[in-house]
Amino acid sequence: xxxxxxxxxxxxxxxxxTRGTPTRDEVDALISLHRAGRAQELIEAAExxxxxWSRLAFGWNVLAEARRMNGDxxxxxxxxxxxxxxxxxxxxxxxxxxxxxxxxxxxxxAVAAYSKAVRLKPELGPAHFNLGHVLRDLxxxxxxxxxxxxxxxxxxxxxxxxxxxxxxxxxxxxxDEAETAYRRALALRPDYPEAHYNLGNxxxxxxxxDEAExxxxxxLEPRPEYAAAHNNLAKVMIALGRxxxxxxxxxxxxxxxxxxxxxCLHLAEARRFRPGDPDLALIERALAHGDLPDDGLAHxxxxxxxxxxxxxxxxxxxxxxxxKGARLWRSTLTYDVADDERLFEAIAAAFPADAAGxxxxxxxxxxxxVFIVGMPRSGTSLVxxxxxxxxxxxxxxxxxxxxxxxxxxxxxxxRPFPAWVEAAPAATFADLGGRYxxxxxxxxxxxxxxxxxxxxxxxxxxLIRDMLPNARVIHVSRDPVDTCLSCFMHLFAGVHAYSYDxxxxxxxxxxxxxxxxxxxxxxxxxxLHEVRYEELVSDxxxxxxxxLDHCGLEWDAACLDFHRSERAVRTVSATQVRRPMYRSSIGxxxxxxxxxxxxxxxxGDLAPDG
Numbered sequence: 001x002x003x004x005x006x007x008x009x010x011x012x013x014x015x016x017x018t019r020g021t022p023t024r025d026e027v028d029a030l031i032s033l034h035r036a037g038r039a040q041e042l043i044e045a046a047e048x049x050x051x052x053w054s055r056l057a058f059g060w061n062v063l064a065e066a067r068r069m070n071g072d073x074x075x076x077x078x079x080x081x082x083x084x085x086x087x088x089x090x091x092x093x094x095x096x097x098x099x100x101x102x103x104x105x106x107x108x109x110a111v112a113a114y115s116k117a118v119r120l121k122p123e124l125g126p127a128h129f130n131l132g133h134v135l136r137d138l139x140x141x142x143x144x145x146x147x148x149x150x151x152x153x154x155x156x157x158x159x160x161x162x163x164x165x166x167x168x169x170x171x172x173x174x175x176d177e178a179e180t181a182y183r184r185a186l187a188l189r190p191d192y193p194e195a196h197y198n199l200g201n202x203x204x205x206x207x208x209x210d211e212a213e214x215x216x217x218x219x220l221e222p223r224p225e226y227a228a229a230h231n232n233l234a235k236v237m238i239a240l241g242r243x244x245x246x247x248x249x250x251x252x253x254x255x256x257x258x259x260x261x262x263x264c265l266h267l268a269e270a271r272r273f274r275p276g277d278p279d280l281a282l283i284e285r286a287l288a289h290g291d292l293p294d295d296g297l298a299h300x301x302x303x304x305x306x307x308x309x310x311x312x313x314x315x316x317x318x319x320x321x322x323x324k325g326a327r328l329w330r331s332t333l334t335y336d337v338a339d340d341e342r343l344f345e346a347i348a349a350a351f352p353a354d355a356a357g358x359x360x361x362x363x364x365x366x367x368x369x370v371f372i373v374g375m376p377r378s379g380t381s382l383v384x385x386x387x388x389x390x391x392x393x394x395x396x397x398x399x400x401x402x403x404x405x406x407x408x409x410x411x412x413x414x415r416p417f418p419a420w421v422e423a424a425p426a427a428t429f430a431d432l433g434g435r436y437x438x439x440x441x442x443x444x445x446x447x448x449x450x451x452x453x454x455x456x457x458x459x460x461x462x463l464i465r466d467m468l469p470n471a472r473v474i475h476v477s478r479d480p481v482d483t484c485l486s487c488f489m490h491l492f493a494g495v496h497a498y499s500y501d502x503x504x505x506x507x508x509x510x511x512x513x514x515x516x517x518x519x520x521x522x523x524x525x526x527x528l529h530e531v532r533y534e535e536l537v538s539d540x541x542x543x544x545x546x547x548l549d550h551c552g553l554e555w556d557a558a559c560l561d562f563h564r565s566e567r568a569v570r571t572v573s574a575t576q577v578r579r580p581m582y583r584s585s586i587g588x589x590x591x592x593x594x595x596x597x598x599x600x601x602x603x604g605d606l607a608p609d610g
Contacts, residue, residue, distance in 0.1 A: 022053050030062050039069040050082075057087035064096045068103060076100040091121030095130060102134050110134045118150075125154035129161055132168065141172035159189035163198070170202055178202060193223040200232060207397065209236050227257040234266045246270040247279070254282050259289035261299035265491065268303035273310040280307045294328045301325030302491045315591040322489050323595075326500040335497035337504040337511075344459070344511045348518040350418035351462030362426035364433025367470035368441045370451045370551055373458040374476040375512055376496055377486035379533035382562075383476050384453040386544055389562040390553055392448035399452045401439045402460055405432050421463065433467035449551055458512065461519045465527060472551055473523075475516060478533035480606045481589040484509055484599055506602020513606060534586055 030049060033042040046063035053059050060083035067076035077100050083093035098113035114131035117124055132147035148165040155161060166181035182199040186192055200215030216233040220226055230253040237246035250267035253260050264283045273280050286292075287300045305321030370387065372380050388395025406417045409432065413420035444450045449472075457464070464471055477483075484506060487499040498508035519528060529550040536543045544559050589596065600607040 022049070022056070027058070030059075034062065034065065037069065039066055042066040043070060055086050057083040057090040057093055060086065061090075061092050061096050064093075064100065068096075068100050073100050073104045077104075089120055091117040091124050091127065094120065095124065095127040098127070098130055098134065102130070102137070107134050107138050111138070123154060125151050125158075125161075128154065129164070132164060136164075136168045136171065141168055144168045145172065145174075157188060159185040159192055159195070162188065163192065163195045166195070166198060170198070175202060175206060191222040193219040193221075193226055193229070197226065197229050197232070200229070204232065204236055209239055212236050213240075225256045227253045227260060227263075230256070231260060231263045231266065234263065234270065238266065238270055243270045251279070251282070254286070258282075259286045259292060259296075261286065261292060261296035261303075264303040265299045268306040273307040275311045277307070277311070280304075280311070283307060295332050298325040298328035298332075299491060301328065302489075305489070316595070319592050319595045325491065326488060329491060330497075330500035333497045333500070335504075337498050337507045340498065340508055341511045344515040347418050347459055347462070348515055350421045351518075351522060353522040363429045363467040363469045364437050365470055366433070366437050366441055366468065367472075367552075368444075368448070368450050369436070369468055369471040370449050371457050371461075371464060371471060371473045372451055372453040372455075372476060373461070373473060374455050375478070375483050375487070375509065376455050376492065376499070377490065378455070378478040378483050379476045379531070379536065380453045380455050382533075382536070383474060383531060383547070384451050385562040386547065386559045387449070387451050387551065387553075389558045390449075390548070390556050391558065392553060393551075394444040394447045394450045396440055396444065396450050396452050398454045399440055400454065401436055402452070402454065402457055402464075405435060406460065406463070417463075421466075429463075429466040432463075436468065448553065458516060458519075461523060461528065465523060471527075473528045474531055474547065474550065475519075475528060476531045476533060477516075479586070479589075480509055480513070480603055481596065481599065481608060482585065482587065484603070485589045485592060485596070486585075488599075502596065502598040503602045506599045506604075506607075509603060510606060537586070 026049060030042065030045055033045055043063065043066040046059055046066050050059040050063055060079045064076045064079035064083065067073070067079055077097065080093055080097035080100060083090055083096070087093065094113045094117035098110045098117065101107075101110035101113055111131065111134055114127050114134065117127035118131065121127070128147050128151035132144045132151060135141075135144035135147055145165065145168055148161060148168060152158070152161045152165060162181050162185035166178045166185060169175075169178035169181055179199065179202055182195050182202065185195045186199070189195070196215045196219035200212045200219065203209070203212035203215060213233065213236050216229045216236065219229040220233075223229075230249045234246045234249035234253065237243070237249060247267055247270045250263045250270060253263035254267070257263070264286050267279055267283065271279070283300060283303045287297075287304055292300065301321050302325040305318055305325065308318045308321060370393075372384050372387075374380050384395050384397070387393050409424075409428070410416045410420060413424075440452060441450050458475065461473055464473065484499075484502075487496065488502065488505060490499070492499065498504045529547070531543065531547065540560060545555060548555060548559065
């Protein structure tokens with residue numbers, strides 16, 4: 001709301017009704033009510049003001065804001081239009097109109113109103129700031145950045161502008177610039193909890209977990225009840241293997257938000273439950289909450305199921321809870337497993353045996369990358385933890401770089417993977433290999449090997465052979481039913497849509513197994529090394545030796561003490577890899593046999609006999 005209006009010193013006599021200007025007291029009264037947020041009183045005062053001073057935009061602007069504060073957007077819009085009529089070049093009227101239109105969800109019209117405001121008055125910082133908001137809402141991130149930067153130049157001391165600039169830069173994927181903007185906001189206001197929290201999220205997403213921890217704790221200093229900061233700090237603690245601290249943060253989250261579904265699941269991940277456990281009561285309380293959406297309720301069912309398994313509840317009750325969570329989560333997804341089946345067939349056709357057997361000298365020559373692939377929950381995290389315990393290996397975790405490179409190439413070529421592969425020139429593969437090296441390998445520094453354990457990279461083994469011919473691939477496999485059941489019993493973050501329905505899960509596993517069989521036929525043995533989870537945990541000494549040999553690494557006993565490593569683990573296996581090797585997961589599916597008929601039917605000849 002603009003507070004700028006010419007005012008006189010008259011006491012409000014009759015002369016002011018037709019000419020002159022309002023008194024300072026009249027103006028200040030409206031300003032005070034607006035600042036106090038007393039919407040109804042402000043409406044009444046603004047209506048009196050506009051009856052007396054109907055030809056001043058100021059009063060109509062105040063009335064528009066008051067109506068908007070009171071939720072009467074139609075009346076607010078009319079007041080904005082009246083302000084614009086009495087003063088056609090009044091930029092504040094257009095800014096107020098933009099606010100009203102944005103609240104009404106009429107975003108494109110709001111953009112037009114804010115744009116008119118900044119044309120009329122380029123120095124009107126709030127209009128640039130508001131324009132940035134609505135452009136961000138529309139997903140026009142580049143334009144939003146420009147608007148926020150203009151607002152920041154006009155109000156360089158406003159921390160909220162730098163903060164919002166950081167938000168939109170992060171949404172645009174410009175993470176370095178986003179970090180700079182957040183830190184600029186914090187330099188202006190060190191006790192800004194949202195800025196510390198968002199910076200913590202950015203640092204967490206870029207695997208700078210120690211720094212993320214610091215920012216989450218700083219967010220909690222001025223706001224101890226900041227539940228989201230407690231919850232995300234718990235995630236960081238789990239990744240760092242500090243499970244007791246993670247559980248404490250989960251309890252703090254639930255103290256302030258008793259039905260927080262993600263805190264329930266993090267609490268279940270962070271510890272093993274006992275009969276009568278008070279933490280189970282916390283989770284069951286959230287389950288009883290009637291207002292959770294399906295995705296939130298799914299989190300709580302998974303948490304309850306894990307706790308029931310820990311305390312030894314019957315297989316039927318445990319499975320029922322997992323199945324409820326899976327059905328709820330599946331209902332939130334749009335997915336057709338047939339699309340993946342067709343994709344895997346197309347990939348195999350794009351990399352036939354004769355092409356895969358050719359001499360590969362067209363990619364990037366680095367021999368540093370080691371790709372660890374397989375189905376989720378097959379032991380890929382364990383294998384990476386073993387290798388990353390070697391002093392000459394850097395474990396990069398689950399990297400999405402290969403997916404991003406493939407998608408970007410498809411956009412350039414105008415066709416999705418693998419349709420563009422056959423006609424791609426050698427330079428394309430060399431470029432892809434170089435870009436992968438620059439993004440993943442070079443930042444790791446002076447190490448012999450860098451592991452990338454994105455399991456789904458099994459789709460790209462032929463492409464990896466073309467773009468990084470000297471890379472090594474480790475395929476980790478596990479009993480099909482154990483693998484599928486373990487997938488079904490985990491809620492993955494936004495991925496693996498096939499894993500929440502037993503029939504879809506079995507079909508996906510068969511398609512994956514078929515593609516891996518193709519790679520075994522067409523790729524050389526020195527490129528692809530097979531690790532069976534059951535053999536690894538039964539005979540770790542010889543299996544780890546073979547693993548190191550495939551990677552060209554000398555023996556190091558630290559690889560058998562992988563559970564002592566303090567490296568961060570960002571997968572759902574974070575708790576398992578902190579324990580010494582164990583065999584209790586072999587045959588884990590057997591107590592649930594009677595519930596798995598749909599999975600057995602979908603797996604076909606991959607299902608167990610009898």
